[in-house]
Amino acid sequence: MDLRSWLSQAAESVQRWQSEYPAFDTHPSLLVSDERFSAAFGEFAERMRGNYPYFHPSYAGQMLKPPHPAAVAGYLAAMLVNPNNHALDGGRVTSELEKEVVAQLAGMFGLAAHLGHLTSSGTIANLEALYVARELHPDRGIAYSAEAHYTHARMCGVLGMAGTAVDTDAAGRIDLDALDSLLAGGSIGTVVATAGTTGLGAIDPVQDVLALARRHGARVHVDAAYGGFFTLLAGIPGRAGLDPRPWRAIADCDSVVVDPHKHGLQPYGCGAVLFADPGVGRFYAHDSPYTYFTSDELHLGEISLECSRAGAAAAALWLTFRLLPPEPDGLGQVLAACRSAALDWSDLIAGSDRLCQYQRPELDIVTYFPVTAGTSLTAIDQVSARILADGMNDPERPVFVSTLTVEADAFAQRHPDVAADRETARILRSVLMKPESENYVAELHTRVSELATRP
Numbered sequence: 001m002d003l004r005s006w007l008s009q010a011a012e013s014v015q016r017w018q019s020e021y022p023a024f025d026t027h028p029s030l031l032v033s034d035e036r037f038s039a040a041f042g043e044f045a046e047r048m049r050g051n052y053p054y055f056h057p058s059y060a061g062q063m064l065k066p067p068h069p070a071a072v073a074g075y076l077a078a079m080l081v082n083p084n085n086h087a088l089d090g091g092r093v094t095s096e097l098e099k100e101v102v103a104q105l106a107g108m109f110g111l112a113a114h115l116g117h118l119t120s121s122g123t124i125a126n127l128e129a130l131y132v133a134r135e136l137h138p139d140r141g142i143a144y145s146a147e148a149h150y151t152h153a154r155m156c157g158v159l160g161m162a163g164t165a166v167d168t169d170a171a172g173r174i175d176l177d178a179l180d181s182l183l184a185g186g187s188i189g190t191v192v193a194t195a196g197t198t199g200l201g202a203i204d205p206v207q208d209v210l211a212l213a214r215r216h217g218a219r220v221h222v223d224a225a226y227g228g229f230f231t232l233l234a235g236i237p238g239r240a241g242l243d244p245r246p247w248r249a250i251a252d253c254d255s256v257v258v259d260p261h262k263h264g265l266q267p268y269g270c271g272a273v274l275f276a277d278p279g280v281g282r283f284y285a286h287d288s289p290y291t292y293f294t295s296d297e298l299h300l301g302e303i304s305l306e307c308s309r310a311g312a313a314a315a316a317l318w319l320t321f322r323l324l325p326p327e328p329d330g331l332g333q334v335l336a337a338c339r340s341a342a343l344d345w346s347d348l349i350a351g352s353d354r355l356c357q358y359q360r361p362e363l364d365i366v367t368y369f370p371v372t373a374g375t376s377l378t379a380i381d382q383v384s385a386r387i388l389a390d391g392m393n394d395p396e397r398p399v400f401v402s403t404l405t406v407e408a409d410a411f412a413q414r415h416p417d418v419a420a421d422r423e424t425a426r427i428l429r430s431v432l433m434k435p436e437s438e439n440y441v442a443e444l445h446t447r448v449s450e451l452a453t454r455p
Helices: 003-018 034-048 069-081 094-108 122-136 151-159 176-184 206-215 228-233 244-252 278-284 311-323 331-350 377-393 408-414 435-439 441-452
Strands: 115-119 141-145 163-166 188-194 219-224 255-258 271-275 355-359 365-370 402-407 424-431
Touching: 003 069, 069 311, 094 115, 094 228, 094 271, 094 311, 115 122, 115 278, 115 311, 122 151, 122 188, 122 219, 122 255, 122 271, 122 278, 141 151, 141 176, 151 163, 163 176, 176 188, 176 206, 188 206, 206 219, 206 244, 228 244, 228 255, 228 331, 331 355, 331 365, 331 435, 331 441, 355 408, 355 441, 365 377, 377 402, 377 424, 377 441, 402 408, 408 424, 424 441, 435 441
Parallel strands: 141 163, 141 188, 188 219, 219 255
Antiparallel strands: 115 271, 255 271, 355 365, 365 424, 402 424
16 A cells, blocks of 8 residues: 555545535634744654654564554544544444444454444443443452453542452463352452453453353453454464464453454554443433434444544544454454464574573463573563663664563462562563564564673
C-alpha cells in the first residue's frame, strides 16, 4: 500500500462528502496561515524524532508497533468526520461498523450470543467486565492469578470489590489447586482467567478454570486483552499451532476482553468487551434526555460505561478486517509469524552459552537472562539492566528490549541452581509482536548475545 496516496484519498473522500452540503465560511477564529502552521509542525516533527523506533524489528521492548496502513487510512477518514459512537445519530455509520466488527470478534471466540462494544482500552474493557460481575454478585469478590494484569487489582479497588491474587505454577499459569481451595470458601463470584499474560505470555488453562468455577457456582471472565487474537492459531497444523482447549473454552465463559490495538493492528486506543449473556445490558440502563432521540434501536452508549467513544476506532477496525479478517488464513498469518519468531529465538537461546531461557514462550514474548552474569539474582539483575541500557544507547546498532521483574520464588521454580540472594531480580523480556521479527530474530539474538559479554 502507498500510504501517502491513500491518506490523500481518505481526505479527498471526506471533502467530496462535505461538498454535497451547502457551502459556508470557516470562522475567522479557526483560521491559521500556512506559515504559522509550518513553523509549529516543524517543531512537532522534530520532537517526534525522539521516539524509539517502534516500527522496526530491532524494537522488541514494550508492546508497541504501528497500526496497519488500512487502519490508518480508515481512522483518518472517519476522524475528519469525528463521529461519536455513544448515540446512533452521533455515529450514524460508525455505530453500524462497530456492531459488525464486534460480531466478528464474538465469532472469533465462538460466542453463540453476545452483547459487546469497543472501548478505549483493555483497562476500561476489564473494568466493564468486573462492573457486571459486581452487579451480579455484589457480596462476592474477584479472583485472578498473581501473573494477571495489575488492572484487575486496581479496578477491584475502583469498584469497591475484594480482589484475591491466586498463586501461579512454574509456567506462570494460575494454580488450580490454590484456586479450588479459594473457591471452596464461597467468597468468590467471578474468576479471571488470563489468555496471554502481559509479562510472560502465559495462557491459563481456561477449560480447567471454567470447570472449577462452575462446580463452585462462580462466573468466569477471560482477560484476553493481549493474547486474544492468538485464538486464530488454536488447533491449526504446524509449529505455530496452539493447544485448542483453552481457546475453545472461552465460548462457554461469561465474558471476554480483547485489544485490537495490540494484535489487531489498530491504533491506540481500541479495546473490546463481550458478554455471553445479552441480558447483562440491564446493568447499564440509564437515560439521557438530549442523546437518545433519533432511534428506538439500542444505542451503543446504553451498553457502555464510557460515554463519548471514537467512531474512528470502529471505522479503522472495520476496514482492516475487510482486508485481514479475524480468521486463521487472514489475521492468523500475522500471529503465526510472531509466534514462530518467538519459538525461533527460544531455540537460539537454548543453544547459547551467553543467554538462558527463563521459560519457553507460549505466544510471542521471550524471557531470558544473561548466563555471563553469574549464578546469583543480584548479578543477573545488574547485567540485565546494563544490557537494556547499552542496547538502547548504542548509536551504531541499537537494540531495544525490556526488563521483567520476577520474584525469587518464581525464579527458583524454574532455575533452582541460581542463588536467591535478593527478593526480586530483573531479567530480559522481548515482545515479538511485529511479524517482521520472524526474519530478524537472528540479528536480535546476535546483538543481545554480544551485549551479554560486554564488561
